[in-house]
Amino acid sequence: MRALRLAWLTVVRQPARSCLGILGVAAVGALLFDMLLLSRGLILSFRDLLDRAGFDVRVVASDTLPFNGPRLEDATALARLIASLPEVEAVQQVRVADAETASGDFRRRIEFVGADPQARPMWTIVAGQDIAGRGEAALVINRHLAETLRLSPGSSMSLTGRCGEAQGAPPLAFTVAGIAEFPFDTATADTVAGALSAAGRLCGRTTEDTADLLVVRSRPDAGADAAAAAIRRARRDVHVVTSDDLVQQFNRTQFSYFRQISVVLATVTLFFGFLLIAVLLTVSVNQHLGEIATLRAIGLTRRRVVSGIVWESAMLVGAGGILALPLGTALSVWLDRILRSMPGVPTDLHFFVFEPRALVIHALLLAMAAIAAAAYPVRIVAALPIAATLRREAVS
Amino acid sequence: MTPIVEARSISRVFPMPAGPVTALRDVSLSIAAGDYLGVVGPSGCGKSTLLHVLGCVDVPTSGMLLFHDRDVGSLADTERSRLRLREIGFVFQRFFLLPMLTAAENVELPQAEAGAPRAERRRRTMELLEYVGLAARADHRPSELSGGEMQRVAIARALANRPRLLLADEPTGELDQGTGEQIATLLDRLHADGTAVVVVTHDPAIAGRARRLLRMRDGRIVDEAPR
Numbered sequence: 001m002r003a004l005r006l007a008w009l010t011v012v013r014q015p016a017r018s019c020l021g022i023l024g025v026a027a028v029g030a031l032l033f034d035m036l037l038l039s040r041g042l043i044l045s046f047r048d049l050l051d052r053a054g055f056d057v058r059v060v061a062s063d064t065l066p067f068n069g070p071r072l073e074d075a076t077a078l079a080r081l082i083a084s085l086p087e088v089e090a091v092q093q094v095r096v097a098d099a100e101t102a103s104g105d106f107r108r109r110i111e112f113v114g115a116d117p118q119a120r121p122m123w124t125i126v127a128g129q130d131i132a133g134r135g136e137a138a139l140v141i142n143r144h145l146a147e148t149l150r151l152s153p154g155s156s157m158s159l160t161g162r163c164g165e166a167q168g169a170p171p172l173a174f175t176v177a178g179i180a181e182f183p184f185d186t187a188t189a190d191t192v193a194g195a196l197s198a199a200g201r202l203c204g205r206t207t208e209d210t211a212d213l214l215v216v217r218s219r220p221d222a223g224a225d226a227a228a229a230a231i232r233r234a235r236r237d238v239h240v241v242t243s244d245d246l247v248q249q250f251n252r253t254q255f256s257y258f259r260q261i262s263v264v265l266a267t268v269t270l271f272f273g274f275l276l277i278a279v280l281l282t283v284s285v286n287q288h289l290g291e292i293a294t295l296r297a298i299g300l301t302r303r304r305v306v307s308g309i310v311w312e313s314a315m316l317v318g319a320g321g322i323l324a325l326p327l328g329t330a331l332s333v334w335l336d337r338i339l340r341s342m343p344g345v346p347t348d349l350h351f352f353v354f355e356p357r358a359l360v361i362h363a364l365l366l367a368m369a370a371i372a373a374a375a376y377p378v379r380i381v382a383a384l385p386i387a388a389t390l391r392r393e394a395v396s
Numbered sequence: 397m398t399p400i401v402e403a404r405s406i407s408r409v410f411p412m413p414a415g416p417v418t419a420l421r422d423v424s425l426s427i428a429a430g431d432y433l434g435v436v437g438p439s440g441c442g443k444s445t446l447l448h449v450l451g452c453v454d455v456p457t458s459g460m461l462l463f464h465d466r467d468v469g470s471l472a473d474t475e476r477s478r479l480r481l482r483e484i485g486f487v488f489q490r491f492f493l494l495p496m497l498t499a500a501e502n503v504e505l506p507q508a509e510a511g512a513p514r515a516e517r518r519r520r521t522m523e524l525l526e527y528v529g530l531a532a533r534a535d536h537r538p539s540e541l542s543g544g545e546m547q548r549v550a551i552a553r554a555l556a557n558r559p560r561l562l563l564a565d566e567p568t569g570e571l572d573q574g575t576g577e578q579i580a581t582l583l584d585r586l587h588a589d590g591t592a593v594v595v596v597t598h599d600p601a602i603a604g605r606a607r608r609l610l611r612m613r614d615g616r617i618v619d620e621a622p623r
Contacts, residue, residue, distance in 0.1 A: 002508070006497075006505075009496050009497060009501070010496050013496035013497075013537075014496055288495075290490060290492045291492050291493075291494050291495070293492075294486070294488065294492035295494075295505075296453070296477070297451065297453045297480060297486045298480065298481065298485075298486055298505075298506050298509075298553065298554070299477050299478065299479075299480040299481020299482070299484075299506055299509060299510070299557075300477065300481070300505075300506075300509050301473075301474050301477045301478075302473060302474075302477070303474075304509065386448075386453040386454070387445070387448035387449075387453045387454035388454075390444075390448065390453070390488065390492075390565075391444055391445075391448075393490060393492070394444070394488065394489050394490055394565070394566070
């Protein structure tokens, strides 16, 4: 009977104690797993949203985030220049305008995304058609707006620009061509997309050639970094960021809180897991000192007895760690739903995202916890004086 | 006859906070194949310490212990473990069976440690359980056995690797008189079958069965009498 089998029998034949340990490890393991999913979840999800738009380089007028800074002037010429670069496959001008529509007795605020109808859209059509080839009066609207205003492809819609000092532009009539999903939409956002020129016309600026940003798709053989470098060489006055740059920037700033929280909570849960197993094994060892001394007395080597304890720890942590995965996954879905319901969070942005790396780190951390937890009981067993223990146990 | 184990002027001193306690003082003793030795004496006289030293679970502070002419003091911990595994059987007052193992698995454990093949282990285990009259309880866990049954399983475990020397420390101490008699009869049978037996006991009935009787007091052998 090897140490592994002895440990296995110890675990399976003391089901109450083992279940307690395994459930405890599963609970802390689930939290640990969730913290690992959270630590990089936003970054992975954000990256996915950026990639989903189909562009890997963004050009803006300043180093602020898109839509927060000044607009790019002479945007058409800039887009042509960038499109002519050998590293670039496609360029799309994007101009966002604030608009509103009448909804019963009140005005409903709407974000109008203007883009070149002929270019690949940054949204995904889920019903009806895209705006390509349908003229300046065609719109795609998001699902929330469609459901709220009961609009469907073919419906008419009137939009008025909210233009600040240029308030007073007449409303424009549009026809809904389709219903689309926008990557960065929040659950309550009302978003529409139409022709770039229509975004200007909303505020009566028919001759203005500006854009909030240009989105660029690099050629696959060149890559985003090469395309960004080429654009910087061509126009030193604009700010160029790749998707990688944006992800890193968010990782350093906006998302760092979640990462720090997840690191702290992961450390705490891991420590609790360690304590749980350490206490369980230590109590178990102390309860069976007589038996352990007897094992040594009948000829089992110190190494064999010690390895039994380590195996037992590994089994409890291993079983708990495996059980932690479905438990943690279910918990992460629940927590993700709660966090995503916060105002201003894009619907498709997830806080908890699975990646194989998390599984590996989870296994490694639990293995470390198992070894550390076994250290003290192992020390007790390794240093156990056989004769003195037998004498003490006989007297007690 | 060549002794199995020979103690030469051994002493064992335990350092204690209140001052050292000498449990064995200059004890010399030889146990040969076929011996049946009873060790008696008042509590604290060093009987169990002597048994532990003879069983190589404790080392003398001074003196020399020879097991088949090998100085046990010069052996590494692993070698002493191997010696105990193959040459010595232990029976304790409180049985110390592993509670999560069945009777058969408890008996099989030292054989597995000694590397016996599975089929051989199974055969030997059943043979030993039959020997102690517990073949029918092979699959019972210690919690399902009576005190006498547990002690008989402990004896079967001690015999698993065919030791030349069986050391029993108060083997009937936790048993009623009738059950103690059964255990004593079993020890007689073991001795008759060729195993050297050393029994530490307070029970005059058990001591009376030994062929040699050692009386101890204050860590010394004060009387040794063949019977």
